[in-house]
Amino acid sequence: MSWRVRPATGADLPALLDLARLTGGGFTNLPADADALAARLALSDASFARAEDAPDDELYILLLEQTLTGRIGGCGMVFSRIGARWPFYSYKIGVLSQTSAHLGRTFALPFLNLVTDHDGASEVGGLFLHPDLRTGGLGKLLARSRYLFVAQHRARFADTMLAELRGVLDDDGHSPFWDALGAKFFGMSFPEADAFNAVHGSQFIADLMPKHPVYTALLPDAARAVIGQPHASGRGALAMLQAEGFHYDNYVDIFDGGPTVTARTDQLRTVRESRSAGVTRLCTTGPTPQGNAFTPARLAAGRLGEFRAWIGHRAIEGEGNVALPAREALSLGLGIGDAVRHVAI
Template structure:
């Protein structure tokens, strides 16, 4: 049986292992002990903090195998992007040109560096160890953080975004980075992603040109992966789409992975959840508890109620057992 709780400082070694096992492009889960310690400390403080409106809080959730009490997955929510440094993306844009002399009209795709997603909440750092990565565990971890958001809406922005790791080749290289990033950053893709996860992201704005970049000037391999995701995240993407997330014109600046967006109150698990469990049915998610006492788990008629605090309980009926 699985359940979700906030990450604790004692989870450091488990998070280090998950970071080591995770894909290169998952910058919100860096292979850096000091950075992970800071993220854990920020999360613990964020859960305990009295919040009127979202600022620089970050919440990390651990997926727990109840049989062993082992941390087997992690996910996060950044309460408000761009509070201390810009949250950069490329915005896909179309430039329309016309030549009366030649009587020719063209549409040119281009990428524009922007910080349009500042002021939005961000779902981040989602990873589950391969042995435990099933559709059921993915749905539990994904829905648990939405139920937390529904329980404490004042802690989050009106709009939520989620980015997916872009496509890499057999050598774990990004065709997009090789065609574009290397021209402006003297480093390989994995090093750039590491810096993004461990240093201030301001270096992106310092070195990436502010002028539009026309995609026709990139290699065909690079053009082909713009807005595409790593297939290992197919199940997580399916879960996001089922919640109501839709694609946006924004992509990651390093690997051109896609960015999806949804209004907080329009997330399916947010609007479908209820504080009244009278009609919870035979299969439902239940969450409860303040601060670090927050817990979320799946209940069905064959499983007794796993201990979930009674404070701020919220229920979400499952259409069918995963």
């Protein structure tokens, strides 16, 4: 077990800032701004320390760490309840059909409607993996660890989970969607608006964005082509989200037009299939004395600030019990009687 996922702390600010500088922009949850990241880490610390279980306005930041060196290779985030401090805005794509009897033609006119339909939902986001580590399954470990954390602390999260994916940007970091729409009302470039939102939140959208629907036929071809499309680097993330149970339902990000996907929290694959079990045996070799084979699994242990997740092995020893390889268990400080959550790879 060379990598594990653990909660971030304030001491991780330099490493998190290094990751943020690699994103290339458009990552609202991971701004390359030391003060903004420090504020996020402080909120995360307070969230892990909070005793109450009902979702309020928490942010949980998880980091991928190499166990031997302490290297930070990626991050992922879970927001317990969005729309708590300010509304969570999306564009909902609708279609207006109109028919002319004289022309004998029917026109379907797609439009964008500014909505706050997802206020109160939970969100997974901020998923970023160092470019050097995008092979070998570390991205899946980091992504699915968020769902193991949700399953481990289910009462802290809403019944609906969403994820936003970064939209299409050009080589200069500009968004065709923003340039065609948002820039007309805010007088700032996409990088400027993205940076402002990352630091100050989206209230300025409510202040300045027109509330009337926008017909997409009025937008340039370049803007229409990217509506609901993820950034090239986010296609793998979208595939992982879909495999977990998320689906696209015509909601897009108000800044870059990237897709927003949603799922019922209890129907997420990892939440639905993972099980909590007690460790009843540590084995130096396999199989177990009962003949149960060790199989690869994603595992997690600990609550809140003590949470950690990893790829390892477990042998199911009956209802609610598992055996672990002794070396893996000892490296994580686990022993007989401890609880782990496990799910198949």
